[in-house]
Amino acid sequence: EAGVTQFPSHSVIEKGQTVTLRCDPISGHDNLYWYRRVMGKEIKFLLHFVKESKQDESGMPNNRFLAERTGGTYSTLKVQPAELEDSGVYFCASSQKGITQYFGPGTRLTVL
Amino acid sequence: AQSVTQLDSQVPVFEEAPVELRCNYSSSVSVYLFWYVQYPNQGLQLLLKYLSGSTLVESINGFEAEFNKSQTSFHLRKPSVHISDTAEYFCAVSGWSQGGSEKLVFGKGTKLTVNP
Numbered sequence: 196e197a198g199v200t201q202f203p204s205h206s207v208i209e210k211g212q213t214v215t216l217r218c219d220p221i222s223g224h225d226n227l228y229w230y231r232r233v234m235g236k237e238i239k240f241l242l243h244f245v246k247e248s249k250q251d252e253s254g255m256p257n258n259r260f261l262a263e264r265t266g267g268t269y270s271t272l273k274v275q276p277a278e279l280e281d282s283g284v285y286f287c288a289s290s291q292k293g294i295t296q297y298f299g300p301g302t303r304l305t306v307l
Numbered sequence: 308a309q310s311v312t313q314l315d316s317q318v319p320v321f322e323e324a325p326v327e328l329r330c331n332y333s334s335s336v337s338v339y340l341f342w343y344v345q346y347p348n349q350g351l352q353l354l355l356k357y358l359s360g361s362t363l364v365e366s367i368n369g370f371e372a373e374f375n376k377s378q379t380s381f382h383l384r385k386p387s388v389h390i391s392d393t394a395e396y397f398c399a400v401s402g403w404s405q406g407g408s409e410k411l412v413f414g415k416g417t418k419l420t421v422n423p
Contacts, residue, residue: 228410238351238397240410251410286351293409294339294358294401300350 197221199299201287207305213275216302220269220289226250227270228296229262233283244270245293277306309334309400313414321422322390328383328417330372330398338402340381341411342372346394354396357381368392393421 200219208214220227229241241260242252246267255262259278264270274281284303288296312331320326332338342354355366362374372383381398395418399411 226409230411230413237415238399238411238413240412243410254410288351288411290409295341295353295356296401296409296411297353298343298351 199287199289199297201285201299201302203302204300205303205305207307208277209307210279211276213273214277214304216272216274216285216287216304218270218272218287218289218299220287221291221297224289224291224297225267226290226293226296227264228288228290229270229272230286230288231283232286233280238286241272274304277304279306282306309336309338309402309412311398311400311412311414313398313417315417316415317418317420319420319422320388323387325386326384326388326392326419328396328398328419330381330383330414332379332381332398332400334379334400334402336402338400339409340372340374341399341401342366342370342381342383343397343399343413344394345397345416351397354383388419388421390421390423392419394419 202217227244232238240254243250244264261273284301286301288298290296340357343351344354355364357374365371370385395416397416398414401409401411
C-alpha cells in the first residue's frame with residue numbers, strides 16, 4: 196500500500212511568487228491534514244479535510260493560503276503571493292477514521 | 308486547548324546506553340497520545356501511540372512509552388540505543404475539539420544523537 200506522497204519535495208521561489216503544493220493521501224483515507232513547521236518552531240496544524248469538505252481551517256495563517264481537495268482525493272495548498280515567513284516544511288497527513296495520522300515526506304519551501 | 312511540552316531540545320547519549328525523552332501534555336478532554344520520529348532527510352513516521360487500554364505501549368524497534376494520566380506524561384524510553392536511533396522525536400496529542408477536528412498538537416521535538 197502506497198503511503199502519503201507530496202510534491203514537490205523542495206521548492207525555492209522568490210517573494211511575491213505563487214507556489215502550489217500537492218498531497219496524495221493513502222487510498223481510502225477520507226481525512227486529510229496539512230501541517231507546517233517553520234524553522235526552529237513546532238509543527239503546527241493548518242487545516243483538515245473530510246473528503247472534499249473543510250472540517251477545520253483554524254490554523255490557516257492568512258488569506259494568502261488556499262487549500263482545495265476537489266473530488267475528495269488529492270489536495271493542493273497554494274500560497275499566493277509568498278512571503279519570506281512562509282518558508283518552512285509543509286507536511287500532509289491522512290487518516291482513515293480520524294485518529295491515527297500518517298504523514299508524507301514533506302515539502303520544503305524556501306522563499307527568497 | 309491542548310499543549311505538549313518536550314523539555315529537552317537535544318539529548319546526546321552513547322551507543323547502548325538507556326535513554327528517556329520526556330513529554331508532558333495538558334488537555335481538558337480525553338486524549339490520544341503519539342510519538343513520531345523524523346530520521347535525517349526523511350518524513351515523519353509514527354513510532355507508537357496510546358489510544359486506550361494498556362498504559363504501556365511498545366514500538367517494533369524497542370522503544371516504549373507509558374501513559375501516566377495523573378502526571379499527564381507520556382515519556383519515551385529505550386533501554387539500549389543504537390546509532391541508527393539518531394533522529395528527531397516528536398510527542399503529539401489529539402483530542403476532540405469543538406470543531407470536531409482531531410488535529411495533532413505537537414511538542415517542539417527532541418533531537419536524539421547517539422554517539423559511538
